[in-house]
Amino acid sequence: MRKATLYSFSLPMEAGVILRYQRLKTRDGFLVHLQEDGQNGWGEISPLPEFSHETLEQAKASAVEWLQLWRQARCSLTQPEDSALPSVAFGISCALAELQGKLPETAHYRKACLCSGDPDDVILRLGRMAGKKIAKVKVGLYEAVRDGMVVNTLLEAVPDLQLRLDANRSWTPTKAEGFAKYVNPAYRQRIAFIEEPCKTRAGSLAFARETGIAIAWDESVRDADFTLEAQDGVAAIIIKPTLVGSIDRCRQLITRAHQLGLEAVISSSIESSFGLTQLARLAQWLTPDTLPGLDTLDLIQSQLIRCWPGSDIPCVTLDSLPVVWSDACP
16 A cells, blocks of 8 residues: 655755855755555655755646555656656656665765865864865865865875866856966865866866866756767766656766766755755665765754754654645545
């Protein structure tokens, strides 16, 4: 017998979290719970404002429609790919994968450190990291020259550090050139990649050719006209499942990237601790040799049901979550 429940959550964000054009005060979304023949499966559906195309209400309507069909059909008549909304497709695919025992329990809890705040504090934190030191720095929020100086300082202070940079398509070619000017040429090979430095793909490819700094595709992966191919200067693709879609869709992209000799990095879209632990499991399963980009736990003031190992952030329990749809609903 099949049962399904959809819960909603709203978790307070830390002050100062800004996404493009708005301050994010709460992280809102849904948890889907599937039950069949004594088995359980869970998934998080949490479209990210400013990045997801779907709204929270659209995600809710799509999820409820899918749950109703799944609940009524003994045989699976619909797959998560049938949803055009990536956050819904991903959350439901996770719930199905858990239900069917396909999502391994083993997780990749070690993650690339997200560097923010005082550079001196960041350097101390990086120095204490065990094993291979990989960190991520957001660039493009301030002057490109300032970003270049910060990156140069970090690479100089931590000799075994590799950096992943994320520019979110924020630079003109002139600003990108200004950034590169302040990075010591001897350090550029220790920049693993910079995600989409320029406003256009052509600009980003030109930046890679002219500077020798590798790039990665992030937003482009989700563009309708994007084709993944081997290109000079491209080292990786960034896969944010909440923005990309179902597990199967993510796996197809990862397989293709590996065939082309590219690194595939599973990265978060500021999911709750619940979603982050599933992403950690997905990373261990599909990209075991690559450190995922999941260092966003501290941006939210509360964890959700499943806690990140070692974190002392308070945790919201299931009994405090409102039910927005269940089998008992009309």
